[in-house]
Amino acid sequence: MPAKFTHEADFRQERDFGAKIGATFEFLGAHWRPLGKCLLYFVLPVSLLMGIGLGLVMNNMFDLMGAAQSNPKAVDPASMFGPSYFSGLGLAMLGGLLAFIMLMSTVYAYVRLLLNSEAAAAPTPAQVWLEIKARLGRIFAAFGVLVLVYMVAISLFAGLVALLDAMAFLLMLVVVPALFYLSVPITLYFPVLLLEDGGLLPALRRSFYLVQGKWWSTFGLLLVAGMIQGMLTIVFILPQYAVMFGKMLKVPVLGSDAMGMMAQCFYTSGILLTYPISLIALIFQYFNLVERKEGLGLRSLVNSLGSGPAPVAYNQAYRPDEEGEY
Template identity: 40%
Template structure:
């Protein structure tokens, strides 16, 4: 079976059924493994390794903290203040905050890198012209701060929406004589609305990068595109997330064998060897995430292209506009031999 090269707009902007969108994600990686991988290595991998090192040190520290906590809460030695102190030491440690910040920034870089590469490849007029790391980095650098703010903005809007719906549900529950069935139904509606919004906004960054829209315009565009296609979008996210989770568990199971023998021992918090093993394990897990998560982002990108084509037909219009713009093939003269029968 011939696979698409993903060098023309029509390779992206076309209607695809459920299986074709998943297949297109893997075909795109197959066709652009080296240039896309080079972009991920240069732009995302350094921060992922920083996250892995900080996470490994945090994991090694957790071993000592768990040991101390077991000693604190063991029979006859219960001390709530000491347990709170141990937990406070964990949250106040630099490893914890470096891990959190590096994880947020690295996933932001990964999303921007994948979608910037896809958009650049889509907009290249010359199919033979490659997408370079410098071109991708220019877009990532320009949009990085805005993407971080968008993450916080989406989180804040979600919290406000859930708070408003919770207040409304509480008021309705009080008016309706606190019926358990009605209250349970209202809670289901609140969580259902939150889940609906999360699926819709999964297209936020591919819409924002390709269409260059603002924050609220991007949200409106996502709801417009996903309207009537929520279940297919949810199913795509569920299947791809399940596939990535299964592969990630396999990788995690293999890498955990490196550090598990010394993880929860008294020596694990002070042993240089255990710290090194924890760092190696965490870095390998970070590299595995860097290799797996782009498939989910690509699947969402092809869902976006599918919805755009279904609702607006951009790919069809581009094919129609290209009619007559391609140079006609020049017929070369051909000499026939006496024994040629010619063409009929």
């Protein structure tokens, strides 16, 4: 059986909603081993950093809940916000940012290698790392652009709220839906940037161009993929509740800080290892939109006609290579 999704033509196709969801899981089913290996190499280490930070934060919170269970009046809620809480919060934020960047870079680099490779073999971690390293600076710059746009939008919104004090609620009714509307095209920013090798601002403009007229289908795909991913991550949340009850009931091993950190590391690793569902779904939506607007896959298929080997004629009655029986 030939391998699936190993050539550019396998991606550049128009697909309806169900076909995009189906293609997402077909891709993951065909490439879970080599892609999973790349994720373990590049994403798992930074996800553990995020897990340790969250472990410090949640241990403080669960300890406070356990103390409140024993003697509610003697508990000061502000005691939770100590040095370990803020250091854990900073570590979790840094680890989360790095983990998301590495996750996105790994998935898109893997797909990019499949698009540009003529061989049917799956990309190796060494090849994926070369792709990541070549575009890592651009990814950080793209995040900087998005953060700058976000800060400008928030500043304008805060300024308008200060000026229109009485109409602040009405302003929120306009601005919040507008920001929500803009967030959907921005989800295609990184697929466009990393798969087309465009500039930072041209890629942002192109993501809005591609989603034009297909906002609802893009939003629906993200919603369904996110729901599937969310249901899968429930398994990874369960150890957190075990630690929480362990601290509240004073169970020696289950309520330890080390167990709390292990539970958070398990949780963050699970989230990041299931997040490719949404990223792969976005990739198929990107190719679907490009094909609908520009027909690149169809043109490539037409141009390739006649370039392959001629088919061998086969007829049961006429077989010139048959030597007969002697």
